[in-house]
Amino acid sequence: MENLETPVLQVENLAISYEMRKSVVSAVRDVSFEIHRGEALGLVGESGCGKSTVAFGVVNFLDRNGRIDNGSILFQGQELRGQSQKELRLLRGDQISMVYQDPMAALNPSLRIGEQLREVLTVHRGLRKGKASKRSIEMLKQVYMPDPAAMMRRYPHQLSGGQQQRVVIAISLLNNPALLIMDEPTTALDVTVQASVLDLIAELRREFDTGILYISHNLGVIAYVSDKVGVMYTGEIVEQASVEDVFLRPMHPYTQALMRCVPKLGESKESSQLPPIRGRVPSPTNLPPGCIFEPRCDYARASCQQKHPRLRELAPDHSVRCHLAEEIIDTEWQPPEELIPELTRKVRQEGVGEPILQGEHVKTYYKQESRSLASLLGLGKKRYVKAVDDVSFEVAKGNTLGIVGESGCGKSTLAKTIVGLESPISGKLEFLGFDILPPVSKRDGGLVKELQMVFQNPESTLNPSFTVGRQIGRPLRRFTKGSRKEARKEVIRLLTAVRLDASYYTRLPRQLSGGEKQRVALARAVAGNPKLVVCDEPTSSLDVSVQAAILNLLLGLQEEYDITMLFISHDLSVIRFFSDYVAVMYLGKVCEIGPAEAIYSPPYHPYTEALLSAVPIPDPSADQKSIRLSGTVPSALNPPSGCPFHTRCPRKLGGVCEEQAPPRQIAAEGHYIYCHIPLEELSKMEAVVTLVKQGSTEGGS
């Protein structure tokens, strides 16, 4: 149906540029879109593609060096460009609201929540304090804050991340805005919290009829929230259509490639491939003259280099910026030749090898300093944060154990304990038959060589003042006896193994992109030819296309060097793709452990079930159960008695969960569930996620 109503926001041919020291960088070019009442438009794209610049441009919040070069921004039919700051401020306060990524940065840490909520009403509407308080409490109720009246008296730091974001959303809705701009509002939150915030956004949109501009890099989140989607690439919208069209019938090669390089929930490394997008995003100062995606496109022809494509409407309400979109058939895509060796993998030998790493009842506690006088004198009761509490596992040679859980569940502490950066207080930890309880400084050099680690943030783990070659060569110098020349040769071989070339040898970390840095970190980890590599969220700070490349690289290295891996991630799709075995952790304890495919199908531990139902799936046709956990992860300083999950468990049985630690139940060989609910009942659960097979959704166009 044609919508004749005036859109809440209509952006036409928007172009925004930043003035840099040397040149003018055009960050956004020719962006047009419309948002109607109660409609959500998702802008998705990799980092640096101009998503946030668009959002800032709309309300003229650009940095001092940014300026709008061209185009019009009509809000409720009125031009925003060229309006004075005063008029804009009035609009922003009354009709446009914004929610940003980090709720803690949006809230004033020194004012109580109530004060900050009331302020909106007393300043903009001139309400009396008492009335403003009443309205604020009502609004907190609408965003499902527990005990809103008490919340009003709290400070932001006394709330959890999800609650803080709810407060920010409540503040932004107090004025009943016509347009809400949300820039990655759930990126800093855990999956379970993210899921409930997304539910809240969807509900409030219906209730308030607010138009939403939703910005995210996460395809799954965009699929869940939006009605329409714009895919951005280096400052341009390359594809724009309804959410179903973009996700089920993508037409632009970039959109198609983006969909392919995200692991779908339930896909494993045996059953699927993860083709990365080759090359990298061109720098905005040096854009190719023709199609910007041409250098990375699998379908590119000579003509693509010359003419810049327009955004064409190929199907009703489905626009694509590609010369060849009609000829491209997504389902017939084949990986280009140079990618094939990277994507073909040997089938993993069946049969479980010797366990190479074994942990039994490992406990790592952090001592909590208390400031009371008694404890100063050594008389106080000692308190511990039980970061890893009684965890048992084993990893067989050549396998990958994935560890997954919300933040604060002890994943990283477990990794650090194994590597020897933290000392466990009790338990048994054996690697290759050697005891590895002592910290790394007391371990034998040979043992250290066999056990390496890749960290989440390559930025902070590479020494900024050493060259890449020197950093990769360091483990070689320490662990092997070879001449300098040999070491250099070996480093260059490692660089090629991680798909970098010899020219990187003399570069410094600041000259590399995030993905390249992570490759260097990988090369450094495998340099000493270790038996076990612990990867702590190695891809979570990277874009999806880079993530795909790094995951493939890890798989390749694992095969080549026969490395056993411990892979930690909060992303359940990545874990499923990468791991043979998965351990689900909650509050320092393992609640389910077993072969990956068993974890992702019933019987589930109730916590695994909730986690799976919270994963945003980049497929609007997927059928996913909605199980939302209430409350937050309890403090590890004072964990609940009995089963640690009982405070939030939707399937709690009763007293037994509060009093007794859950027994270990054997669901299948090697698949253990720690829960009081009898196995027969757990087996009766339905699968959380049912993906509609590609074939059945086709042909609906």
Add this chain to the structure above:
Amino acid sequence: MLVKDCMTKHPLMVQPTMPILEAQRYMAENNIRHLPVVGKGKRLLGLVSRQTLLIQPAKLDSLNVWEISRFLSNLTIGDVLVKVKDIITIEKDEAIEEAARIMVENNIGCLPVLEESVVVGILTEINLLSKLMEMVGAQEPGLRVTVRMPNVKGEIAKLIGVIGEQGWGIPAFGGTPAPKDPTKWDAVVKIRDVSKEEVVAALEKVEGQKILDLRET
């Protein structure tokens, strides 16, 4: 069904400082007839309709073309709006029939919807008509039956009972007193997935009621 479920939320609004020439263009471009004028915090200051923008010649000092254009270019919405004390408004939690009554009795086409003097929406004839459309199920496919029945207690129950026995779904139901006959009542029922013959056969069994009109939609 309350006003807030039926109104247009986030209506187009203007500031009193807007020149009327621009307001004229704004209303024409966006195809609207009523324009709430708001101040800070979306507080209602007044209302502009197309009529208010018609200038009475008496207000002009002279009919000199130059004088007129100078007069017009200096005129802002604040100068011509209908003041808030003269506007009839409604709260968002009122019932829509109450809103309809106010509009009919005062012969007006629009009501700004307020919540503590802040504009939260606007209710026009179009909003009410589209609600009427939904109430009689105009968008739903099915059979539309008009039945005339005595205006006494229990007649509707009889009709619904018969339809219920057949296991038919009713996507919409409405009714009015029969025109010029206070002893009779006309009910309009929408029935889904049935044929005309079935409906006639079933409804003929109801005593004292008569099918006035039967059509497919």
